[in-house]
Every structure is written in C-alpha cells, then in structure tokens.
Amino acid sequence: MTEAVTAPVRPQFASVADVRERLGRVGYLTDDAIATTVFLADRLGKPLLVEGPAGVGKTELSKSVAAATGAEMLRLQCYEGLDEARALYEWNYKKQLLRIQAAGDAAWDETHDDIFSEEFLLSRPLLSAIRRDDATVLLIDEVDKADVEVEGLLLEVLSDFQVTIPELGTITASRRPFVVLTSNASRELSEALKRRCLYLHLDYPTAEREKAIVLSRVPQVPEQLAEQVVRTVRALRAMELKKAPSISETIDWATTLLALGIDTLDEESVVTTLGVVLKHVSDQVRAVNELNLS
Amino acid sequence: MNPSAGGLLGRQLEFVAALRRAGLAVSSAETVDATRALLAVDLMDRGSVKAAYAASLCKRPQHRRSFDTLFDLYFPARVGDGSDRAAEEAAGLGEDGDGEIDPKALRELLRQALLDGDTDLLERLARLAVTGLGRADGQPGRQSWFTYRVMRQLNPDTLLAGLLAEMLGDEERGGFAEKVARSTIAERMRQFEEAVESEVRRRLAEDRGADAIAKNVVKPLSEQVDFLRASRDDLANLRRTVYPLARRLATRLTARKKVEERGRLDFRKTVRASLGTGGVPLQTLHKPKKPHKPELVVLCDVSGSVSSFAHFTLMLTSALREQFAKVRAFAFIDTVDEVTRFFDPGSDLAGSMARVVREADLVWYDGHSDYGHSFEVFAERYPDAITPKTSLLVLGDGRNNYRATGSAALKDLTARARHSYWLNPEPRHQWGTGDSATHQYVDLVDEMVECRNVEQLTAFVTTLLPG
Numbered sequence: 130m131t132e133a134v135t136a137p138v139r140p141q142f143a144s145v146a147d148v149r150e151r152l153g154r155v156g157y158l159t160d161d162a163i164a165t166t167v168f169l170a171d172r173l174g175k176p177l178l179v180e181g182p183a184g185v186g187k188t189e190l191s192k193s194v195a196a197a198t199g200a201e202m203l204r205l206q207c208y209e210g211l212d213e214a215r216a217l218y219e220w221n222y223k224k225q226l227l228r229i230q231a232a233g234d235a236a237w238d239e240t241h242d243d244i245f246s247e248e249f250l251l252s253r254p255l256l257s258a259i260r261r262d263d264a265t266v267l268l269i270d271e272v273d274k275a276d277v278e279v280e281g282l283l284l285e286v287l288s289d290f291q292v293t294i295p296e297l298g299t300i301t302a303s304r305r306p307f308v309v310l311t312s313n314a315s316r317e318l319s320e321a322l323k324r325r326c327l328y329l330h331l332d333y334p335t336a337e338r339e340k341a342i343v344l345s346r347v348p349q350v351p352e353q354l355a356e357q358v359v360r361t362v363r364a365l366r367a368m369e370l371k372k373a374p375s376i377s378e379t380i381d382w383a384t385t386l387l388a389l390g391i392d393t394l395d396e397e398s399v400v401t402t403l404g405v406v407l408k409h410v411s412d413q414v415r416a417v418n419e420l421n422l423s
Numbered sequence: 424m425n426p427s428a429g430g431l432l433g434r435q436l437e438f439v440a441a442l443r444r445a446g447l448a449v450s451s452a453e454t455v456d457a458t459r460a461l462l463a464v465d466l467m468d469r470g471s472v473k474a475a476y477a478a479s480l481c482k483r484p485q486h487r488r489s490f491d492t493l494f495d496l497y498f499p500a501r502v503g504d505g506s507d508r509a510a511e512e513a514a515g516l517g518e519d520g521d522g523e524i525d526p527k528a529l530r531e532l533l534r535q536a537l538l539d540g541d542t543d544l545l546e547r548l549a550r551l552a553v554t555g556l557g558r559a560d561g562q563p564g565r566q567s568w569f570t571y572r573v574m575r576q577l578n579p580d581t582l583l584a585g586l587l588a589e590m591l592g593d594e595e596r597g598g599f600a601e602k603v604a605r606s607t608i609a610e611r612m613r614q615f616e617e618a619v620e621s622e623v624r625r626r627l628a629e630d631r632g633a634d635a636i637a638k639n640v641v642k643p644l645s646e647q648v649d650f651l652r653a654s655r656d657d658l659a660n661l662r663r664t665v666y667p668l669a670r671r672l673a674t675r676l677t678a679r680k681k682v683e684e685r686g687r688l689d690f691r692k693t694v695r696a697s698l699g700t701g702g703v704p705l706q707t708l709h710k711p712k713k714p715h716k717p718e719l720v721v722l723c724d725v726s727g728s729v730s731s732f733a734h735f736t737l738m739l740t741s742a743l744r745e746q747f748a749k750v751r752a753f754a755f756i757d758t759v760d761e762v763t764r765f766f767d768p769g770s771d772l773a774g775s776m777a778r779v780v781r782e783a784d785l786v787w788y789d790g791h792s793d794y795g796h797s798f799e800v801f802a803e804r805y806p807d808a809i810t811p812k813t814s815l816l817v818l819g820d821g822r823n824n825y826r827a828t829g830s831a832a833l834k835d836l837t838a839r840a841r842h843s844y845w846l847n848p849e850p851r852h853q854w855g856t857g858d859s860a861t862h863q864y865v866d867l868v869d870e871m872v873e874c875r876n877v878e879q880l881t882a883f884v885t886t887l888l889p890g
Contacts, residue, residue: 145464145471165464165474172463175456180484222695229702237701244698314484316667324450327460328482336540336610357603364606396599411774420602 136290136302138174141198141264142167157186157193158342166329167194176287176308178272178323181331183313184375190331191268191309200264200307205254207275213282217292218256221249245296255286258306265306272322273312280322283310288325334376336363342376347383357394358383365406368419374406382406396422431466432458438497441637442480445489449480469500485664492624496633499625501550526556526576534582537611538589545611549618552577557623568626573619579612664877665735669742672884686710718812719743719750720840722801724819725785726756726792732848736818737776741766751808754779755797758787761805792822794860795829802832815840817868820849821861828863837867846874846883 142148148171149164159167167190170177179187195202205216213219225244232240252260258267269283286292290302310326312318334342336359343355350358358379366373374382385405391398400422407413416422435457442449460475473494481490529552536544557573558566583605590604628636689710697704721740725733740752740762754762760783765775787796801808809815815836837843845868847854847861854861865871872883 145468161470162474162477165471166478169460169463169475169478173456173459178482220695220698222691222698225698226694226702229698314667316671317483320448323482324452326482327456327478329478330484330487332484335542336607337542360607361603363610364603367606367610399599415774420599422599 136174136259136305138172138305139264140172141200141307142171144168151197152193155193155196156345157189157197158338158345160334160338163190163329163331166327170309170327171307173327174305176310176326177329178310178312178318178326179329179331180312180314182333182373182375184377185331185333186376187311187331188268188270191266191311194307194309195266198264198266198307200266201261202266202268203254203258203261203306204268204270207269207271207273207279209274209276211275211279215253216255216279216282217253217286218294219251219253220245221251225249247297250294250297255282256292256300258308259286259290259292259300259302261306262303264304267306267308269308269310271313272310272318273315277319280319284322284325333366333373336360339363339376339379343379343383346380347387350383350387351392354386354392354394355383358386361394361399362406364420365416368415370407370412370415371409372407372412378406431461434497435461437634438476438493439480441493441497441634442490444637445486445493447481447483447486447489453479469498472498492621493637495621496624496628496637499628502629529555530577530582533577533579533615534586537579537582537608537615538586540607540611542614545615546618549615550622553619553622553626557619557626566626566630568623570616570620570623573623574616579615583608665738665880666742668877668880668884669739672739672743672880718810718814720808720813720815721750721752722759722797722815722817722819723752723754724756724792724794725754725779726790732818732820734776735848736846737779739818741775753801753805753808754783754785755794755801756785756790757793757796758785759797759801759804760784791824792819793826794819794821794823794864795827795832798829798832798836802836809836809839811839811841813840815843815868817843817845819845820847820859821845821854821864822858823860825858828860830863830867833864834867837869843868844883845871846880847871848875849873850875 142151145164145168148168149159152159152164152167166177169175179190181187192202194200228244228249229240232243254267254269258265272280272283287308290305291299293299333339339362340355340359343350343359344352347355362374362379362382382402382405385402386392386394386398389398389402391402399420400417403413403416407416435454439449439454439457457476457479460479461472464471464475466472476494477487477490481487529548532544533548533552535541536548552573553568556576557568557570559569559572560566586608587601587604590608591600624636686709689708692708693704693706696706696708721736721743723733723736723740725737737754740750743750743752750763751761752763752766753759762779762783765778765783787793787800845864849859849861851873853859854865861871872879874880874883
C-alpha cells in the first residue's frame with residue numbers, strides 16, 4: 130500500500146480555497162470538483178487522471194498547477210509506439226561506442242563499469258521527474274494514445290515513485306512530483322491504472338462558468354456578446370455533432386468576433402465564422418440547417 | 424478510525440454498497456482512498472465531500488449519473504422541509520398567509536428564474552414546489568411525493584411562449600436567434616425538472632430509507648442496456664462507447680497471424696545491442712512489419728424486428744467505415760444492397776441512417792426478413808466482396824420468417840472468408856425458437872455470439888484472438 134512508499138509527499142496547497150485562489154490568480158477558473166480534486170491529489174500524493182473531451186482544459190490544468198506552485202513542468206506526450214526508451218531512460222549508445230573505441234586496450238571490466246555510469250544515461254521525462262529535488266509537475270499527456278504496455282510501465286513508476294536501472298540500482302524520488310495524466314477516453318484505460326489515480330472528469334462547463342472563462346480569457350469582449358456566444362455554443366452542443374465545440378473553440382470564437390469588430394451575433398456573422406467552432410463540413414451543414422441559418 | 428466518525432463511516436459503507444449494486448466496480452483500496460480523501464477535506468462543505476468521493480470512487484464518466492443520484496440519496500443536502508425555509512420566506516417566495524404555497528406566485532418566480540438562468544433559485548424553487556405541491560397522502564402515516572403532481576400544477580412548458588418573447592425582445596422570429604433561445608430555455612427547464620426529481624427522491628428516501636429508493640432509481644448503465652430495447656437517449660450514450668470498440672474490433676479481426684515477421688532494419692536497436700559484443704553487430708534487429716490493411720465485410724439485418732439493433736449495427740458499421748478504408752458494408756431485409764457509400768468518412772451518422780432506409784434497395788418481396796434470399800443475392804451479385812483475406816461479420820437475429828435458410832450460400836461465403844463471425848442480439852436461450860433459423864447458421868460461421876449490450880460486445884472484441 131502507499132504507506133510503504135519512501136518518496137515523501139510535500140503538499141503545496143493549504144486548503145481547497147487556497148487551490149481555487151491560486152489557480153484563479155494564474156488565470157484558471159475552477160469549480161468545486163476541480164479545486165477539491167487538485168487539492169486531494171496534492172495532499173494525498175496520488176496521481177490525478179483527468180479525462181474528458183478535447184479542448185476542455187485538461188493540459189491547461191496541469192500547466193496552471195505548475196504556474197501556481199512555482200514548479201517546473203515536465204511533459205511526456207504519449208503516442209502509439211511510445212516505449213520505455215522514450216518514456217523512462219535509455220543509454221546513450223553513440224557516446225558509449227566512442228568510449229569503447231577510445232579505451233583501446235584498457236581492461237574490459239573497467240570500460241564496462243565506465244560506460245554504464247551516469248554520464249552515459251539519457252534521462253527521459255519519467256526518470257527526470259523522479260530525480261528532481263525541486264517541486265515538479267509531471268504531465269503525462271493523452272495516455273489513451275499509448276499502447277497498453279506503457280500503462281504497465283506507468284503503474285510501476287507511479288505506485289512507488291521509484292525506478293530500477295539494472296546497471297545503476299534503484300532510484301527513489303526525494304519528493305513526489307504532482308502527476309497529471311490526461312486522456313480523451315479514445316480507449317478505456319486499465320482498471321489497475323485507474324485504481325491508483327484520483328479521477329477527474331472534465332466536461333463542458335456550466336453556462337455561467339463558461340461565460341466567466343470567456344470574459345477572463347478575452348477581457349475586451351463585451352459581456353453581451355460573451356453571453357450570446359456561450360448560448361449559441363451550448364445550442365450547438367445539444368445537436369448530434371461529430372465534434373462538439375469545446376471551451377477552446379468558444380474562446381477562439383469570441384476572439385475572432387472581436388477581431389472582426391462584430392459586437393452582436395446575428396445570422397450572417399454566425400455563418401461567416403462558423404468554421405472557427407465547427408471543424409467538420411458535415412457538422413457545419415447540420416448546424417446551418419438546424420439553426421435556420423440559410 | 425476515530426470513533427466520532429463511526430456514523431459517517433457507516434454511511435459511507437452503505438453508499439459504497441449501493442454504488443456496487445448499481446454496477447460501479449469499487450475496490451476496497453478505493454474505499455480506503457475515499458476515507459483518506461474525506462478526512463482531508465472540510466466535512467461541512469458538501470461540494471468538497473462530493474468531489475472527494477467522486478475522485479476516488481467514480482472513475483468512468485458513464486457512471487457519473489448513478490453516482491450523483493446515489494450521493495444525493497445517501498448524503499442529502501437537507502432534512503425535512505429544509506433549514507433555509509426562513510430565508511426563502513424572507514425573500515418573499517410564493518407563500519400566502521396560511522402557509523400554503525400559491526402555485527401562481529411560484530410560477531411567476533419560476534418564469535423569472537428560467538429567464539435569468541439562475542441555477543440557485545431554480546433549485547430552491549424545486550424544493551419549495553415539491554414541499555408545497557408534490558405531496559400526496561398515501562397509506563396512513565406515510566407520505567408520498569410525486570414529480571408529476573409538481574409538473575402538472577406548475578406546468579412550466581406553458582411558460583415557453585412568454586419566455587421566448589421576452590428573451591428575443593424585438594428580434595426577428597423564426598430565425599437563428601429563436602433557435603438558440605429555445606435551446607437555452609429547454610436546457611434550463613430540464614435543470615428544473617431534474618431538481619424536482621432529485622428532491623422527490625430525497626423526500627421519499629427520508630420516509631423509506633435510502634436503500635429502498637436506491638434500488639429503483641438507478642437506471643441500467645449504458646453498457647448493460649439491451650440493444651433490442653434501447654431508447655433514443657440510450658442509443659446516444661451507446662454511440663460514445665461503440666466508436667472506440669469498433670476500432671479495436673476492426674484491428675482484431677484483421678490482425679496478422681504472424682506479427683513478428685521481419686520489417687525494415689532498426690538501426691538504433693541494432694547498434695545498441697551490439698554494445699554487448701563490443702560494438703560488433705552480431706545480431707540485426709528489425710522494426711515490426713506494418714500491419715496490413717484491414718479488409719472487412721459487414722452484412723447487417725436492418726429489418727423492423729431488430730430496429731434498435733439495426734440502429735446499433737449501422738452505428739458500428741459507420742464507426743468501422745470511418746477508420747478503415749477497406750470496409751464494405753451491406754444491409755439486407757429480404758434482399759441485399761451495398762451501403763458503403765452512405766457511410767463515407769465525414770458523412771453525418773443520423774443522415775446516413777435515414778439514407779440507408781430511404782435509398783438503399785433492401786426490399787424485394789414483402790419487407791420481412793429473408794436471410795436465405797439475401798445470402799443468395801449477396802453471393803451472386805457481389806462475388807468479389809469476399810476473398811481469402813476478408814473477415815466477414817454478420818449482424819442479425821436470424822429470424823427468418825420460416826423461409827428457406829440459404830445455408831448453402833452462407834457456407835460457401837464463410838468458406839471463402841478468412842474469418843466469419845455472427846453477432847446475435849437475442850438471448851442465447853431464444854436461439855432456434857419460433858422462426859429463428861439460428862441453429863442452421865450457428866455451425867457455418869467460426870463463432871456466433873450473443874451480443875445484447877456493449878458489455879458483451881466488449882467481451883467479444885477482447886476475447887477475439889487473431890489467428
């Protein structure tokens with residue numbers, strides 16, 4: 130169980146209110162669920178798995194936590210084919226080759242010990258995060274894109290916060306990094322991984338919060354327009370679309386309208402700027418039909 | 424555990440038991456985590472307690488609804504009429520002299536709340552309305568609360584016209600502005616109705632105990648919904664689950680027997696391995712060969728008897744089609760037609776389904792399922808569809824209206840295909856009963872599986888071994 134772990138937890142946040150206030154200061158508006166879950170992940174030292182549709186601010190959340198706590202953020206972007214050598218560590222074989230050639234006639238044992246030392250180790254994000262002494266936020270982005278084997282690797286690293294390198298021995302974290310895993314839920318992650326994490330489902334926000342987010346991200350936008358944009362986006366989300374617009378698209382839309390000098394959303398301005406919100410032609414056609422735009 | 428938390432712990436255990444009954448797989452480690460989380464947050468803050476439980480116990484979005492309902496039952500926000508009644512009266516919320524609630528005043532407040540989108544007020548009104556209007560005396564000494572009593576007396580739908588007029592002001596009717604306003608109002612009304620429902624549940628739970636209510640209110644999870652009985656909402660939920668599955672299904676069906684066949688030389692790996700032999704590359708290492716392009720033929724029954732299932736099969740087909748170019752889809756009722764063209768990547772699913780029904784040539788004689796004729800026509804008209812590289816996937820209930828089964832044609836098809844599978848939406852014990860020709864087909868395909876819900880589909884996809 131987690132008690133056996135040696136890596137100490139050093140909480141950065143004093144309370145849920147503290148999370149809310151400090152994330153708010155770096156421009157991330159939280160709600161109850163987000164603030165509490167971030168607080169708990171920090172307090173209990175457990176990895177935080179954030180799932181939800183694209184563009185609702187999953188990656189942004191970990192960046193904001195890093196900014197709010199003054200921690201450095203390390204990022205491991207997952208993709209199909211990601212392996213241990215890219216995620217954890219690998220040996221710098223080019224340099225090792227040079228070393229072997231330079232050794233000439235020197236005894237093999239000596240050379241062997243030498244080429245498997247710190248100097249020849251290439252540290253990848255997971256190992257780097259564990260070796261750091263300062264506050265660290267480790268973002269493991271889009272875990273669902275990686276193969277199932279990577280989940281096994283993550284399980285091992287994230288449950289003990291230690292890594293064993295056969296040639297060097299076991300490296301244990303001197304302080305636990307704040308770990309955020311994100312997933313678009315394109316496939317179901319393993320139960321084992323989920324069990325070890327705290328879970329946060331980020332969905333489209335409530336109308337009020339979304340408006341607040343738009344106003345904070347695009348401060349020059351008139352409140353009236355922000356309200357209209359949010360309402361329209363919500364109406365779009367209620368349709369059967371391939372890709373429903375997310376918060377980032379709402380923000381982009383508000384920015385676009387502002388740049389074009391449009392201060393009220395009418396049929397014409399919606400039709401001309403719809404491409405900012407809907408990225409599939411079939412979705413646009415459907416929206417135009419259902420909203421009586423044509 | 425600190426003894427003063429005994430009551431809370433007891434409640435938590437009941438809550439976890441209810442979650443498990445509702446189909447959430449909560450492990451004991453997670454229960455321990457939940458307790459730890461609970462001790463870290465402010466217990467007086469209900470929002471935090473809920474978030475703490477959600478973070479440690481509910482790890483799938485499709486379980487969230489059950490979780491919310493059960494949380495409200497086991498950790499209600501208030502007891503009885505609620506302690507903030509005084510405050511509501513002070514705010515002048517729809518109560519006349521003798522303590523009875525006046526539906527008219529309440530309606531007016533509701534109208535205002537719907538117009539402003541004031542979520543707090545909507546929730547408070549829901550509580551007030553249930554207390555005042557939703558009660559009916561049942562058996563002696565018992566009280567019942569009903570959502571329909573509240574909704575009938577308040578009748579929020581009739582507020583729509585007024586709200587629309589007010590929200591639109593002098594903007595033009597019938598256009599885009601009206602659509603958006605309608606959608607906004609509908610969303611708020613739904614919020615109100617949900618608040619009323621949850622309040623009714625809370626009142627009932629107070630009377631009968633949370634466990635009794637919990638048993639009835641939690642709907643089956645989307646992965647357990649029967650395809651043959653799925654409602655519109657269920658289908659929308661299913662869609663979200665089916666897409667990722669389709670991808671896996673297609674990869675499994677088409678995976679190569681020998682994945683380890685040699686690909687191109689992997690230079691990095693080879694050189695790294697050579698270090699063990701002093702830099703001499705004794706062994707060459709290769710990249711895995713690229714998986715070959717999938718070839719999949721889907722043959723699905725879209726007749727009326729399986730219309731919900733047909734909806735699902737078309738959904739699955741569309742998902743498969745979207746990810747793999749070499750998927751050909753055929754639909755049949757009593758004759759067969761290729762429907763691949765309706766599912767071009769980028770086309771709209773709802774539209775595609777409508778077009779299949781409207782445009783594809785699926786009826787030859789009377790519009791009742793005829794598997795035999797369909798198989799024969801398929802074999803005759805599309806002889807090139809099935810090659811030794813193809814996997815054939817048949818979707819249907821095998822209810823053939825006592826017609827000729829066409830087993831010879833199917834046998835020939837499956838013999839030519841590399842794999843053949845049949846997904847049947849009927850429970851296994853009904854196979855072969857009545858007009859079901861399942862028994863004639865079951866031995867012709869590699870495997871026929873019962874596939875009534877997403878759970879079974881997942882099981883099928885995961886156990887399906889390439890080879």
